[in-house]
Amino acid sequence: MKPPNIKEQNDKYKEHFEKISRFNSLKETVEIAVGGEFDRIGRIEYELLKRFGLKSAHSVVDVGCGSGRLAKEFPIDFNGEYLGTDVVPELLDYARELKSNRNFTFEVVENLTIPKSESSVDYVCFFSVFTHLFHEQTYKYLLEAKRVLKNNGYIIFSFLEFKIKSHWAVFESNLIEEQTHMNMFIDRDAIQMWADKTGLIISTILDGDRRQVDEYKNLDSLGQSVAVLQNKD
Numbered sequence: 001m002k003p004p005n006i007k008e009q010n011d012k013y014k015e016h017f018e019k020i021s022r023f024n025s026l027k028e029t030v031e032i033a034v035g036g037e038f039d040r041i042g043r044i045e046y047e048l049l050k051r052f053g054l055k056s057a058h059s060v061v062d063v064g065c066g067s068g069r070l071a072k073e074f075p076i077d078f079n080g081e082y083l084g085t086d087v088v089p090e091l092l093d094y095a096r097e098l099k100s101n102r103n104f105t106f107e108v109v110e111n112l113t114i115p116k117s118e119s120s121v122d123y124v125c126f127f128s129v130f131t132h133l134f135h136e137q138t139y140k141y142l143l144e145a146k147r148v149l150k151n152n153g154y155i156i157f158s159f160l161e162f163k164i165k166s167h168w169a170v171f172e173s174n175l176i177e178e179q180t181h182m183n184m185f186i187d188r189d190a191i192q193m194w195a196d197k198t199g200l201i202i203s204t205i206l207d208g209d210r211r212q213v214d215e216y217k218n219l220d221s222l223g224q225s226v227a228v229l230q231n232k233d
Contacts, residue, residue: 006110006111006112006137007110009132009133009181009182010087010110012181013087013088013132013181014087014088016033016181017029017033017088017090017091020032020033021090026094030066030067030090030091030094031067033066033067033088033091034066034067034069034091034128035128038067038069039069039072041069041127041222042069042070042072042073043073044212044213044220044221044222045069045070045073045125045127045222046070046073046074047213048156048212048213048222048226049123049125049156051212051213052123052154052156052203052228053154054122054123055080056077056078056079056080057079057080058080058122058123059080059081059082059083059120059121059122059123060080060081060082060083060121060122060123060124060125061082061083061084061085061114061116061121061123061124061125061145061148062082062083062084062085062125062127063085063109063114063124063125063126063129063141063145064085064086064126064127064128064129065084065085065086065091065092065095065106066086066088066091066095067091067094067095067098068084068091068094068095068096068098068099068106070084070125070127071084071095071098071099071104071106072098072099074099074101074104076101078101078103079103080103080122081103081105082099082103082104082105083105083106083107083115083116084104084105084106084107085106085107085108085109085114085115086106086108086109087108087109087110089108092106092107092108112137112140112141112144113144114144114145114147114148116148117148118147118148119148119149119150119151120148120150121148121149121150121153122149122150122153122154123153123154123155123156124145124148124149124153124154124155124156125155125156125157126141126145126155126156126157126158127156127157127158127222128158128222128224129141129157129158130157130158130159130184130186131158131159131160131183131184131224132181132182132183132184133184134184135184135186135190138184138186138194139194139197139198142155142194142198142200142229143198146198146199146200146231149231150231151231151232151233152230152231152232153230153231154203154228154229154230154231155200155228155229155230155231156226156227156228156229157226157227157229158208158222158224158225158226158227159185159186159191159224159225159226159227160183160184160185160186160208160224160225161185161186161187161188161208161225162185162187163188163207163225164207164208164209164225165209166208166209166223167185167208167224167225170183171183171185188205191205191227195229199231199232199233200229200230200231200232201229201230201231201232202227202228202229203228203229203230204227204228205225205226205227205228206221206225206226206227206228207221207225208221208222208223208224208225208226209221212226
């Protein structure tokens with residue numbers, strides 16, 4: 001059985017955004033649509049990139065960037081290129097207003113592609129993206145990320161797994177018939193296989209119930225586990 005067409009999944013997420021917007025302000029809507037805790041999660045995402053070597057001149061692709069919670073955290077002296085992609089135009093409009101720097105661009109992308117040339121990007125991140133895709137779709141996105149990644153570049157993605165007990169509550173939410181979106185779990189053996197097949201190296205995997213960044217005492221983790229893969233061609 002083939003997984004549903006990606007357009008169907010995108011349309012469902014757009015409908016979710018529209019429902020939220022009926023009862024909330026724009027600011028509330030764009031924060032709820034990406035899962036809440038806008039500032040805290042964005043800061044952790046940025047610190048994760050820094051933990052794995054992000055420098056001012058690097059290039060970053062933020063797939064599923066939403067309303068710009070990661071983009072917002074980049075300092076004013078960041079002079080590399082940032083591309084954020086998402087399926088909801090309204091979220092991207094908000095992100096553009098939030099981060100109007102010349103070297104920051106935001107694009108609507110409704111398929112499993114990254115609009116960058118081969119070997120042109122230092123970091124590709126997927127925060128809370130693979131959690132809502134089928135495994136076949138995730139693998140296709142990893143192949144695409146590998147295509148655009150420079151040698152020694154990194155892919156960083158968050159994921160849900162049964163190894164982490166706190167993730168069980170998310171699994172239970174899958175039992176609700178009218179759930180907003182799919183919550184997909186990924187086994188670490190699958191990540192290893194995907195890395196082997198794509199020619200990537202697993203640099204590390206950070207547990208979702210442990211501190212993932214240490215720079216700020218009030219920060220802990222995304223609540224999801226984080227896999228860090230490196231391109232070693």
